[in-house]
Amino acid sequence: MLPGCVPWPEEFARRYRERGYWRGISLFEMLRQSAARSPGKVALIDGERRMTYAALVSEAEDLAAGLRAMGLRPQERVIFQFGNGLELMVAFFGLLRAGVIPVMALPAHRRSEIGHWVEHAGAVAHFVAAATPKFDYLELARSVAADHAGIRCIVSAGAAAEGVTALEALRAEGGRLRAASGALPEPAADEVALMLLSGGTTGMPKLIPRTHDDYVYNATQAGATAGFGPDTVFLAVLPMAHNYTLACPGVLGVLAHGGTAVIAQGTSAEEVFPAIARESVTVVGATVPLVAKWLDSGEFGRHDLSSLRMFINGGAKLAPELRRRVEERFQCEYQENFGTGEGLINMTRSGDPEAVRYLSSGRPVSPGDEIKVIDEKGDEVADGQIGELVARGPYTIRGYYKAEATNRDAFTDDGFYRMGDIVRMVDGYIYLEGRRKDLINRGGEKISCEEVENYILAHPKIMSACVVAMPDAVFGEKACAFAILREGCALKHEELVAFLQKRDIARFKFPERLEIVTEFPISPAGKILRRDLRERIAQQLQLERVPEGSRD
Secondary structure, eight states: OOTTOOOOOHHHHHHHHHTTSOOSOOHHHHHHHHHHHOTTSEEEEETTEEEEHHHHHHHHHHHHHHHHHHTOOTTOEEEEEOOSSHHHHHHHHHHHHHTOEEEEOOTTOOHHHHHHHHHHHTOOEEEEOOOOSSOOHHHHHHHHHHHOTTOOEEEESSOOBTTBEEHHHHHHHHHHHHHHHOOOOOOOTTSEEEEEEOOOSSSSOOEEEEEHHHHHHHHHHHHHHTTOOTTOEEEEOSOTTSHHHHHSSHHHHHHHTTOEEEEOSOSSHHHHHHHHHHHTOOEEEEOHHHHHHHHTOTTTTTSOOTTOOEEEEOSSOOOHHHHHHHHHHHOSEEEEEEEOTTSOEEEOOTTOOHHHHHHOOOEESOTTOEEEEEOTTSOBOOTTOOEEEEEEBTTBOSOOTTOHHHHHHHBOTTSOEEEEEEEEEETTEEEEEEEGGGEEEETTEEEEHHHHHHHHHTSTTEEEEEEEEEEETTTEEEEEEEEEEOTTOOOOHHHHHHHHHTTTOOGGGSOSEEEEOSOOOBOTTSOBOHHHHHHHHHHHHHHHHSOGGGOO
16 A cells, blocks of 8 residues: 555455455446446436546546656646536546555645645645636745655646646546557555545644555445436536545445436525426535525525435434424435544434434444444443444554554454544444534533534524633533524524523533524535634633723
């Protein structure tokens, strides 16, 4: 395996091959097999553009030849920063076919983050989206290249420019070369295929190396659990370079099972709902912030959403109240998806009873997944008791890239990944209580932010809510609720407290401050940045303690 990566112990690798989890094929071969079954079937839809399976394979093969002619070699790393579109998938599969490792950055990332990953990964190229009126990605790439001598080339999804190669020109040149020189060597299934970015709460995200073997299984098995097949029409709304929309089950899960992926043109209900109706979408994937906005939309009744069979939420736990409303408003089945870029995926199943669909975070998608709930000493707790979730299995990594010190803390001695999630396990299903940092310690009383959010969301004036810890001199921490209100509504803290009193819950769980906002800080992957909200309220409290005349 690539130096700096931690391989699975041979005993486990042999077991995963023998049990058929690892099929010994690359991600590109997975696509090629789907194309062989239905070459003329539409694989991708991007607005008015449609691409068949055969065309996707051919264009990726051409690009791979162009990449090799450019001088990129197997196992070299490149920063991959494309926005959603056909170009992203062609470039992604082209890199995989050439054996070049894409580091999956997002369009929202900027110079500081990109520069860090260039150095850490040893990247030799930067693939960037075309410049937009809002941001010039070519300027970003040039500034990064000026700071890092290791960057040999810049490839743009748009037009060529000085020092920049256009993706389409590279693909066209590769097609001519491929016709003359034949096929490239196939990448090894047990080598690193791509690197994802971790979703850590502190510091710069770490690099997660995923092999062809484990990621083929990740996408295929998650797709099977979601019921994907040739008739699946999946709407990709969130960034496709992020693990959730890419392969959990995401676009790769669709392609593994011969379905069609529709690339949304935006995230608003005004853009998503017409796309569902126009393309007869059967599955849509969303995150908590989008769900709240869509449920409050006036677009219901204006578009035919009857094709929708499954609504998947991932990235963060959706409150039970909102899950119920999703099924009522969209008239389809809800599926909770709880996982991590490091590997483990849990999903509820079609046909699960309401109590499981609305309250749980699902169960592992693979019979090869090993999970435990452990206490602070590392001992496994009894069913139904709270502890930290740890996991290992055929698609859960054994270590981050070039991160020996971090790996010692993030993995147990016997190879279990510490997910940092506080959970209960009942009858094989996971019930998420929150992240370790999302539990508020109010003078020794532990408060689950997500539990309180669910109570708050039942308030008729509140569209979305996020509860975080705020510092307190007496109790250490107290709960602060940030809320987005429905249009035309006003709400005071006293009114919220009176509402919660009627819910018959412990008084120490009541938020002791209410902050009304118009939006939440959102990560590039669509998650609410609780850390930013904690910092915001801490700064506000500090300002309130300082006399106005003495402020800087």
